[in-house]
Amino acid sequence: MQGEDVITEDVLIPYRAASLTELLSHFPEPPQSPSAARTSSPLSASVDEGKKWDSSPDRPSMFSKFKKKTGHLFDSTGGKKMSSPLMTKPRSESDYGRASPELVVTDTTSPATATSSENQLRQVKSVENMDRPNRPTSSSSLPSVFRTRESFDSGSSLEETNQWQAKTPSVRSSVSPLGQSNNIAELTKATEENNFDLLQKAFRGQLTSSEEEEEVENILKELPNGELNTTLGRLHTTTDPIASPKVPRDNKGGKKLVDLSRLRQDLKSSPTIKLSTVVFDFGKIEKIGQRLTNELLLTNTGKDKAKFKFKGGSSLGQYDISFEPSEGEIKKKGSQNLWVTIVPKVEADLNAVCYVEVENGMTYYFVLRANRDRKLFGSPIDTLETVDELGLVVPVVLVELKEMLLKNISSQTQPQLFSNDVDSNELAGAKKELYRGNNWNKNPHVAARLLKMWFEELPVRVMDAIPSSVLADSSDGTKACQFIHKQLPEPNHAIISWLVNLLIDLRDMNGRDSSICGGWGKVLTTEAEESCNQFIQHMVEGGKIEPST
Incomplete structure (x- = not known):
């Protein structure tokens, strides 16, 4: 502080948790218009100017009441005590009066005070609908940011104060000034609480959109079995059939306007059930078409009969799921045994969210899981797990091979990408890791060889459905292209289109190497091998194939 006793606005405003009575007495008169911007940024008014805070009832007052017993600041309009110890959002400049020159902002150097400051920041919660914040219950719980000029001169410097201020986060972010670990933990906790609230909403049957339903399914699918058991068990035992309403009170904060005894009676009379298990893990699936059944016990825990109905038991694409009875x-006080049956239709894992609805009661969720050893090579196409890539539905293994191929290809990649020999041990190791779903190899030639092996080991070749006469009579590939586009069934059409588009990308990346198109006839068809090679060559040179409509 050199020369004059002033405190700048940018130093004062971040510390919104003042609790000193004398500070309030030195607030000067605020501007008439709340939206009016200040013309001078330094807050340099002196006491000699004689401006005091006007607390007359005709004008709005920011702090017109102060309760000394608790140390809380109250709203001037209704005397309602706020619930947050710090302000939850930045205020405009017009919300603050100018500070007394006898009070200056200083840094806190003692470890105890620093701990107190950190604890205050950890208590921040988002309450954006509040008109004004509540202050801490005592000045001892605040960081020592307000001191007299004498303590300022003998203690910290303004530079140190500004450094401390620079570390002070906005209240919205809730980041600790000592690091971000607290913020990460708080965000994680907040996410878990939000997820649990959404699940409770789902249990009460109060989801209002397909987006919420999808989010609930994703939450349950991502939880491992242990956490899923804990979460669903907690939801089953703690969620009321209806949401507990907020109980309004009269202006004096005393008389309740809702008959809670009647509410509790209504809650207890709602039908409730208990599921014997919330996670059905069928384990490993041995073969497609295998029928697996598990038992589920439903127990009536309410005071009346309970009517139930299962949902999510229709065909889910990759598995047939049924409930008996549905x-x-x-x-x-009764119970009933039910049977849950799954039948795999393709080579894929099962992770399905199902639920049972109770009439006039809640919705009880549970999850079905099973896993199957991946059979990626030598299996019929219609038994493989598929994925939609750019409008083409193809087996997942093709997309995985493509990603590994494009990820590792470079300008140094040898020519004849699909024709070079690969070490057999390296190929076997990469194939083993592919079955496990791991990132298995950095050699693009291995990925290229595995891609050709996949087509070669199919029980029925992809282009065998195209008559050899069509391939042979089409010197420029026109007839074959028309046949593929109009008559080749799915998924063969999508796979051929996907392959041609991939070869075009690889040719462009590898200096327009035409050898990329060679040698595909013998793995795509059992007849007219040379004609098939010419067809692939024409297609790659002609342009990409669009998905069929």
């Missing part, structure tokens, strides 16, 4: 009624 609906029924359980008497008071």
